[in-house]
Amino acid sequence: MDHELILELRGIACRYPGAVEDALAGVTLAVGRGVVQAVIGPNGSGKTTLVRVALGVRAPREGTAAVLGKPVASWSRRALARTVGVVAQREEALFPQRVRNTVALGRYPHLSPWRAPGSEDEAAVTRALERCDLTALADRWVATLSGGEYQRVRIARALAQEPRLLVLDEPTTSLDLRHEMELFGLARALADDGGLGVLLITHHVNLAARFADRILLLAQGRAVAEGGPEVLTRPVVEQVFGWPVQVERFEERPQVIPLRQRKDTP
Amino acid sequence: MKRGLGLVVVALAALALAVAVGPTRVPWPEFAHSPIVRELRLPRALLGFLVGGALGVAGAALQAIVRNPLADPFLLGLSGGAGLGAVLAIAFAAGGPWATPLAAFAGALAAMALVYRIGLAGGGELEPRMLILGGVAVGAFAGAVTTAVVSLADAVALRNALLWLWGGLSGASWDTLAVVCAYLPIPLALLFAAARPLDLLALGEEPARYLGADVASLRRRVYVAASLLTAVAVAVSGVIGFVGLIVPHGMRALLGDRHRVLLPAAFLGGGTLLVLADAAARVVVAPRELPVGIVTALVGVPVFALLVRRWTTS
Numbered sequence: 336m337d338h339e340l341i342l343e344l345r346g347i348a349c350r351y352p353g354a355v356e357d358a359l360a361g362v363t364l365a366v367g368r369g370v371v372q373a374v375i376g377p378n379g380s381g382k383t384t385l386v387r388v389a390l391g392v393r394a395p396r397e398g399t400a401a402v403l404g405k406p407v408a409s410w411s412r413r414a415l416a417r418t419v420g421v422v423a424q425r426e427e428a429l430f431p432q433r434v435r436n437t438v439a440l441g442r443y444p445h446l447s448p449w450r451a452p453g454s455e456d457e458a459a460v461t462r463a464l465e466r467c468d469l470t471a472l473a474d475r476w477v478a479t480l481s482g483g484e485y486q487r488v489r490i491a492r493a494l495a496q497e498p499r500l501l502v503l504d505e506p507t508t509s510l511d512l513r514h515e516m517e518l519f520g521l522a523r524a525l526a527d528d529g530g531l532g533v534l535l536i537t538h539h540v541n542l543a544a545r546f547a548d549r550i551l552l553l554a555q556g557r558a559v560a561e562g563g564p565e566v567l568t569r570p571v572v573e574q575v576f577g578w579p580v581q582v583e584r585f586e587e588r589p590q591v592i593p594l595r596q597r598k599d600t601p
Numbered sequence: 602m603k604r605g606l607g608l609v610v611v612a613l614a615a616l617a618l619a620v621a622v623g624p625t626r627v628p629w630p631e632f633a634h635s636p637i638v639r640e641l642r643l644p645r646a647l648l649g650f651l652v653g654g655a656l657g658v659a660g661a662a663l664q665a666i667v668r669n670p671l672a673d674p675f676l677l678g679l680s681g682g683a684g685l686g687a688v689l690a691i692a693f694a695a696g697g698p699w700a701t702p703l704a705a706f707a708g709a710l711a712a713m714a715l716v717y718r719i720g721l722a723g724g725g726e727l728e729p730r731m732l733i734l735g736g737v738a739v740g741a742f743a744g745a746v747t748t749a750v751v752s753l754a755d756a757v758a759l760r761n762a763l764l765w766l767w768g769g770l771s772g773a774s775w776d777t778l779a780v781v782c783a784y785l786p787i788p789l790a791l792l793f794a795a796a797r798p799l800d801l802l803a804l805g806e807e808p809a810r811y812l813g814a815d816v817a818s819l820r821r822r823v824y825v826a827a828s829l830l831t832a833v834a835v836a837v838s839g840v841i842g843f844v845g846l847i848v849p850h851g852m853r854a855l856l857g858d859r860h861r862v863l864l865p866a867a868f869l870g871g872g873t874l875l876v877l878a879d880a881a882a883r884v885v886v887a888p889r890e891l892p893v894g895i896v897t898a899l900v901g902v903p904v905f906a907l908l909v910r911r912w913t914t915s
Binding site for chain 1: 664665668669670797798800801803804805807808810811812813814815853857858859
């Protein structure tokens, strides 16, 4: 169902200035409505570069990136922000903020310099807060939140943009088990209930296997495998992460168990 | 809303106070007709208000755009560059009330470009701490060249340059006020129109982009507008430091960090602060007067030290 496609990357190659090797080479990816697409790979495998190319922040050396069938470079930043919401990996607020105010920043792409926020903006913010279970925290200072709550605030802000695609770049780094599960569960629910496309960048193989519909495995900027969770086979995972593993099944999904000792691989 | 109204009342009170006090006592019955009030104090108070307001707004916008709470036109070297531009114009007798701000504008833009290069030294991304170091260095450099130009100038040009350098607001007249009124609206409008994307930038450049801000064009607009504001302020009153630094912080504490509120508040707050500082500069050592920049430095340096401590310990 092509018309349900939101993001489409074809044959993307990308190189940072001064680098000798491509950060991405020949990567193809499509994310549609209601789908959770995970991108897995070790640190430095090009996952964040993929997000930057998909969002038109970095121009690819080769290949095309399109959102709703239109080249991403021809989108204005505001229009793009109404279609794609991103929770970036790094963010550092310069001045202290309250939860509701920072979520309200998500309404920016819907406002013009002459239009003050109205009742529909209020409503969108309230909905986003509810969706992320933050209503009780709305008046708290962001700096006083726990890591898990803070990530939910940032997801709520992206939801306030009322996007069709939500991009989460390593959303559970430094979160504990419970908050990891909650966050992946939230991403899954957003795709199931709201029909949102979700692009989930992570290095949690097992959580991706349990929550994602499709998985793209990246190693050194190249796609090693793409498909349903069953692409997580022992040779593929060992190649991507450079560590011996065993693959078991749990609730019909593959789960990866890293072995303790590194085998003497040739 | 209530606090905003309070700010307006305080600003008006400061203006009234500045007109009422001075080294010469003007009896009340003659107050409205006194040439001292009409030709000296009133234009001086109004000029001080506009200059302080311009510096306050420039500081608030710069703090957001370079993502550094220690940024202001003075510490980023803009004032120094503007001062050098203005002194060159005066030394070559090309000054004139309308051309000096343009020369100062050119100087401020050049300084900003230089500081920006230094800020990028760490790699692709702008490093906020390097920017301030670069700004202080470029400001000191511009100050040194300014002194060199002044000491090499002939007698008439020297006198004019020194008068301007140390004069503060003492050159105020209805004519300089007209110059400022002509140059200020455009950069102020540019910055007020950029208020919402400036809110986003407080989160970082990449998050701001993802929320819909065109960061590159925003940055250009803010640098040019802040340079012009600084240039106009410097051209009519010399280099006045710290107003752009402390006012935005005060207003943020009072009214929050939404730039649609913060920028107008920084204008009122900056104007109020400079008018009061100038009143103090005129009265404290009367019948002589201090350059107003000394008064703002006496207030600003301790505040600066406090901010550095807070910023580095957090």
